[in-house]
Amino acid sequence: MSKPTTGPFTKTAGWLDWYDGPSQPQFRLPSGSVDAHCHVFGPGDEFPYAPERKYTPCDASKAQLFALRDHLGFARNVIVQATCHGADNRALVDALQAAGGKARGVATVRRDVSDAELERLHAAGVRGVRFNFVKRLVDFTPRDELMDIAGRIAKLGWHVVIYFEAVDLPELWDFFTRLPTTVVVDHMGRPDVTKSVDGPEFELFIKFMREHANVWSKVSCPERLSVSGPPALNGERAAYRDVVPFARRIVQSFPDRVLWGTDWPHPNLKQHMPDDGLLVDFIPHIAPTADLQRQLLVDNPMRLYWPEEA
Numbered sequence: 272m273s274k275p276t277t278g279p280f281t282k283t284a285g286w287l288d289w290y291d292g293p294s295q296p297q298f299r300l301p302s303g304s305v306d307a308h309c310h311v312f313g314p315g316d317e318f319p320y321a322p323e324r325k326y327t328p329c330d331a332s333k334a335q336l337f338a339l340r341d342h343l344g345f346a347r348n349v350i351v352q353a354t355c356h357g358a359d360n361r362a363l364v365d366a367l368q369a370a371g372g373k374a375r376g377v378a379t380v381r382r383d384v385s386d387a388e389l390e391r392l393h394a395a396g397v398r399g400v401r402f403n404f405v406k407r408l409v410d411f412t413p414r415d416e417l418m419d420i421a422g423r424i425a426k427l428g429w430h431v432v433i434y435f436e437a438v439d440l441p442e443l444w445d446f447f448t449r450l451p452t453t454v455v456v457d458h459m460g461r462p463d464v465t466k467s468v469d470g471p472e473f474e475l476f477i478k479f480m481r482e483h484a485n486v487w488s489k490v491s492c493p494e495r496l497s498v499s500g501p502p503a504l505n506g507e508r509a510a511y512r513d514v515v516p517f518a519r520r521i522v523q524s525f526p527d528r529v530l531w532g533t534d535w536p537h538p539n540l541k542q543h544m545p546d547d548g549l550l551v552d553f554i555p556h557i558a559p560t561a562d563l564q565r566q567l568l569v570d571n572p573m574r575l576y577w578p579e580e581a
């Protein structure tokens with residue numbers, strides 16, 4: 272992969288660039304695997320970052336993403352709009368159009384988005400919208416606006432991706448359980464992995480999935496959730512052990528409603544930047560059998576994002 276660049280923007284202080292030269296994973300991904308959570312950033316000189324953004328990243332182009340896909344052995348990507356691009360989906364659409372059918376997308380839209388724009392996004396490969404409730408990333412959007420958007424995109428057969436932190440689930444519960452679409456939770460609802468996997472906070476998340484068959488979870492981002500590590504660096508193939516019980520419990524309880532993604536280029540990490548090859552080697556620790564791996568990496572993302580082929 273070519274080296275990270277920064278374009279005309281100044282990166283947020285302390286920004287960690289994505290890992291250049293990732294290892295070859297030892298885990299052989301099943302044929303047709305989908306990296307179901309990753310981003311493109313800019314490049315800023317072509318697709319400027321949004322004025323309302325809370326951080327300015329290092330550029331992460333479509334060509335760099337596709338090179339990573341091929342290097343790791345994924346067949347396809349689901350590219351998720353990140354908050355640094357706001358509701359300007361141009362970089363996302365450009366990447367989807369360049370992917371030759373090998374990428375689908377999750378966009379961010381505002382309530383005033385036109386039907387014609389939604390159809391244009393659909394034609395480019397968008398199949399969902401993302402609602403972000405992580406306070407350091409976005410300003411508050413009234414729930415009725417979001418519900419309005421959800422009602423409109425439901426008609427296109429799209430789903431809603433939600434990103435929130437575990438402590439906020441009780442307050443968001445009523446809104447989430449009224450959503451009329453499939454609902455995909457980013458990064459397991461960000462559990463605090465220093466708490467018990469059987470404790471009340473994670474039990475609430477399990478209940479959320481158990482009682483609502485339309486709720487899916489990405490079992491992604493151990494590098495973001497881990498407290499005791501060890502990080503996926505320097506050849507470590509048993510990384511982020513404190514996250515394993517949480518992700519494994521979700522995979523084993525809801526094998527047909529889980530997705531996995533690299534989260535490349537890993538925005539806003541503060542301590543370390545993982546080697547994406549070693550991150551792939553995390554997968555068999557949370558999905559220990561070939562059946563679970565095939566559902567997580569192939570069957571489930573294909574059903575959600577490429578239903579016409581599944």
Ligand SMILES: O=C(O)/C=C(\CC(=O)C(=O)O)C(=O)O
Binds near residue numbers: 310353408457
């Ligand atoms: O990349 C992720 O999924 C997580 C992010 C960034 C993000 O979601 C965004 O900017 O939209 C985070 O925790 O900072």
